[in-house]
Amino acid sequence: MITSTLQHAAYMQKALELANQSLCTATPNPRVGCVLVNDQGDIVGQGFHARAGLPHAETMALQQAGKHAENTTAYINLEPCAHHGRTPPCCEALVQAGVKQVVIPFLDPDPRVSGLGMEYLQMHGVDVVVGVLKEQAWELNKGFLQRIEKNRPWLRLKLAMSLDARTAMASGESQWISCETSREEVQHWRAQSCAVVTGIGTVLLDNPSMNVRLANTTRQPVRIIVDTHLRTLPEAKILTLAGETVIVTCQTDRAKYSALLDAGAIIKVLPANTQGQVDLPALVAYLAERQFNDVWFEAGTILSGALLQAHCVDELIVYIAPKLLGHDARAMMQLPGLDKLKNAVQFEFSEVVKVGVDLRLTARIHEHFRR
Numbered sequence: 001m002i003t004s005t006l007q008h009a010a011y012m013q014k015a016l017e018l019a020n021q022s023l024c025t026a027t028p029n030p031r032v033g034c035v036l037v038n039d040q041g042d043i044v045g046q047g048f049h050a051r052a053g054l055p056h057a058e059t060m061a062l063q064q065a066g067k068h069a070e071n072t073t074a075y076i077n078l079e080p081c082a083h084h085g086r087t088p089p090c091c092e093a094l095v096q097a098g099v100k101q102v103v104i105p106f107l108d109p110d111p112r113v114s115g116l117g118m119e120y121l122q123m124h125g126v127d128v129v130v131g132v133l134k135e136q137a138w139e140l141n142k143g144f145l146q147r148i149e150k151n152r153p154w155l156r157l158k159l160a161m162s163l164d165a166r167t168a169m170a171s172g173e174s175q176w177i178s179c180e181t182s183r184e185e186v187q188h189w190r191a192q193s194c195a196v197v198t199g200i201g202t203v204l205l206d207n208p209s210m211n212v213r214l215a216n217t218t219r220q221p222v223r224i225i226v227d228t229h230l231r232t233l234p235e236a237k238i239l240t241l242a243g244e245t246v247i248v249t250c251q252t253d254r255a256k257y258s259a260l261l262d263a264g265a266i267i268k269v270l271p272a273n274t275q276g277q278v279d280l281p282a283l284v285a286y287l288a289e290r291q292f293n294d295v296w297f298e299a300g301t302i303l304s305g306a307l308l309q310a311h312c313v314d315e316l317i318v319y320i321a322p323k324l325l326g327h328d329a330r331a332m333m334q335l336p337g338l339d340k341l342k343n344a345v346q347f348e349f350s351e352v353v354k355v356g357v358d359l360r361l362t363a364r365i366h367e368h369f370r371r
Contacts, residue, residue, distance in 0.1 A: 001101050001127060002037060002073045008103050011035050011043075011075040012133045018048040018057065019077050019140055024191045025051040025219055028291035030108075030144040034061040035075040036068075036099070044068040051219075056081065058090040062097050070098035077137045079108040082116035091117040094126065101127040105137035109148045143194075143293030146314075151288045153194070155312055157297040157304060158186065159332055160319040166329035167301060175206070178319040181356025186298075187214050189317065193221045194292035197283075199303035200227040207237050210298065221296070224248060224287075226303055228277045230256050234263040248278055248286070273310075280310035305333035308345065316347065318361045 002008065018033025026032075026049055034057035036045035045068065047060020055063075058080055062069050080090035080102065094102060102121055107114050107130070118128050138145060143154035160178040161167045167177065176183065190196050191212045198210055203225055210223045220243030225232055230251040232239075239245050239260070247265050250272040257267050270286060273279040287295050297307060307313050347363035354360075 001039070002041075002103075007041065008075070008129065008132045011037055011073075012077065012103060012105065013136070014043070014046070015057075015075045015077045016133065016136055016140060018046055021048050022050050024217075027194045027219075027293055028052060028144075030078055030141045030293075032057040032076065032078050034058045036061050036065045036072040037075065038068065038072050044072060056090050058093055062093055065097075071100050072098075073101040073103060074099050075103045075132075077105055077133075077140065079104050079106070079113055079115075080117040080121070081108070081113050082120055083112040089117075089120075091120040095121065095124045099126060101129065103129040103132050105132055105134040106130065109145055141293075143295075147288055147291070147293055152284055153287050153292045153295045155284065155295050155297065155307075155314045156189070156193070156317055157299075157307055157313045157315070158189065158317045158319075159304065160321065161332050162321055162323045162325045162329070164324050164326070164329075165332045166325035167332050168330040169325065170328045170330065177321050177323065177325075179321065179356040179358050182319045182321075182358045182360065185355055185360070186319075187212055190221060190296055190298075191217060191219075193294045193296035195222040195224050195287060195290070196296045196298060197224040197226065198297075199299040200225060200229075200231050201300045201302055202298075203227070203232055203236055203238060205300070209241055210238055211241050211243060220244075222246060222290070222292070226278050226280075226283065226299075228272070230260070230267075232260060232265070234259040236263075239263045239265055248283055250276070250278055277306070280307060280312045284312050301330055301333045305335045308333065308335065314365055315350075316361075316363045318363070319355065320359045320361060322357055 015033040015035045019031040022031045029049060029052050033048040035043055038044050045061040045065025047057050049057045074094055080094060082089050082091050121128050147153050162177060191214055196210050211220055223238055223245045225247045227247050227249050230249045232247055245265050246268050248268045248270050252269060270282045271279045346366035348366055349363050351362040352359060
């Protein structure tokens, strides 16, 4: 049985690396990897959960190990499941294979699993170690974990701006503020998201695709347009592409749906807020209902500001280009003025990275401002 803290961390890191291989495909399930290690420190089996309906990471690792799974330590970046779903419970499979120790970062918050997998293992004589690389494991699956715990996906808002915090010229021209390398990276952000959300203003002005244009893309995120008054044109490019496009609106006149439905759109009617716009907390609830774990907002100044006002952002991803656009150019977002500095919404910087000639700044909303 492995007892070294350093070894536990090293093998858990390997499980996380395996789990990361399903970064773009596991949804709505968590990204999970499993490594089986014998007492000599040799990896005898490993696997990851590729997508919903396929075997879990534990099953893949046990199949690879075969009879060598007996008396091993299993490193899994989430508590083994204890319920019958599309696949049998993984905790039972581990016991049947003779695994003698299981190392996990934390319990699965899913009420069908939470603590039950660990309890089953312990009842059958398996030693369970909890708490290894829990911060790193949380980072990989924060969308899934937040959706289960708070009924809210992890909500990222992407912005591209100049050094003077401008996102477009006064005319609306914005292609391109950020460099090609940054735009390529955005494709990877989209690919790992369950849904990409934009506003009607962006659709009308830029006629964007909002899809993933990477080689070997196997899953397109759902594209969502926030369109209060149903102004999306049936010939919009976003409706012509492979994958699902949903238009969320407050418009209840079904006669206006016809052309958009014919163009392949799905119409979702949501409540209006006090200003007569799509209620954004209701949109977030819909995203959770769809079992989306990670959601990517890529919108203009109006929707971006409204999302922040409505507490519908967990993380900002800001690309800063080394350019100055001048005071007539459009501001980063529309937000109401504040009387006092103490009322400012507070973020916490978590990462600054150079991407091509740009900087990518990541900032998370301060816990005090979360709802």
